[in-house]
Amino acid sequence: MRNSLAQLRKSKNLTQEQLATKLGVSRQTVISIEKGRFDPSLPLAFAISREIGLPIEAIFFPDEN
Amino acid sequence: MTKRQPTWGKLRFGKQPNRSALPWAICTGLILSTILGLAAANWGHHATYWSNFSAFFAGVLPFAIAAAWLLLVDRTTIKGAVANPEHSIEHTWLAQASSISFFITIAVTGLASAIFTLFFDSFVGAALMVVAIAMLAVFAGSYLVIKHKA
Numbered sequence: 001m002r003n004s005l006a007q008l009r010k011s012k013n014l015t016q017e018q019l020a021t022k023l024g025v026s027r028q029t030v031i032s033i034e035k036g037r038f039d040p041s042l043p044l045a046f047a048i049s050r051e052i053g054l055p056i057e058a059i060f061f062p063d064e065n
Numbered sequence: 066m067t068k069r070q071p072t073w074g075k076l077r078f079g080k081q082p083n084r085s086a087l088p089w090a091i092c093t094g095l096i097l098s099t100i101l102g103l104a105a106a107n108w109g110h111h112a113t114y115w116s117n118f119s120a121f122f123a124g125v126l127p128f129a130i131a132a133a134w135l136l137l138v139d140r141t142t143i144k145g146a147v148a149n150p151e152h153s154i155e156h157t158w159l160a161q162a163s164s165i166s167f168f169i170t171i172a173v174t175g176l177a178s179a180i181f182t183l184f185f186d187s188f189v190g191a192a193l194m195v196v197a198i199a200m201l202a203v204f205a206g207s208y209l210v211i212k213h214k215a
Contacts, residue, residue: 024148032154044152 003060006034008052023047073134074143086138093137094130098122101129171200 009019009030016034020027023044032038033048040048049056073087102122109117140146147153174197182190 020147023152025150025153026147026155029152029154038154038157041152044149047149047152 001039001060001062002036003033005030005048005052005059008054008059009034012052014051019048019051022051071142072144074138074140074146076137077139078137086134086142090130090134090137093133094126097129097133098126101125167200167204171197174200 009016014022016030017027020030023030024047025044029038029040029044033040045056045060049059052059071085071087073085073090076084076086076089099122102118102125105121106114106118141148150156174193178190178193178197180190181187181193
């Protein structure tokens with residue numbers, strides 16, 4: 001799954017550490033999500049959506065392949 | 066989380082939960098190891114009483130401290146702990162590593178069992194086969210329990 005979390009996080013002036021703390025997960029989790037190496041659980045995706053202030057489908061996109 | 070958070074977390078129980086868990090775990094471990102060491106020493110010969118006690122005490126102590134710490138610590142207060150560890154990538158890594166470890170161990174045990182049975186001691190081969198079967202039985206049992214809960 002692809003996502004635009006990195007750009008959206010920066011637009012909110014949040015560091016990876018700050019977002020991770022708000023989400024209650026490790027910084028490595030945020031790094032891996034942003035790189036597209038880790039698909040978050042549904043509760044975590046909802047939490048990200050809440051923190052970023054956008055619906056889930058505006059942050060995460062299915063792979064075209 | 067605060068900057069004064071102890072590395073090894075705080076006590077889960079008691080009226081003063083802000084106390085560091087490690088000293089309590091060490092004390093509990095020492096007491097438990099002493100009791101088990103004395104019990105083991107009484108079980109053996111009188112002539113080797115203190116050597117039996119020392120060996121058992123030293124062998125049990127690290128595990129007793131670790132077990133006591135696991136029971137006493139509030140995991141959310143451990144330094145670097147996150148509020149939702151089950152949603153962190155480390156949780157996925159742990160699950161994947163556990164799964165890989167299990168299947169590698171099964172394969173190695175089965176292979177070793179075959180090698181020992183064919184070329185060396187068949188008793189050792191049978192024992193290893195029993196271990197492999199027991200591991201598979203535990204795996205099947207765990208799978209059924211998880212399936213039943215779903």
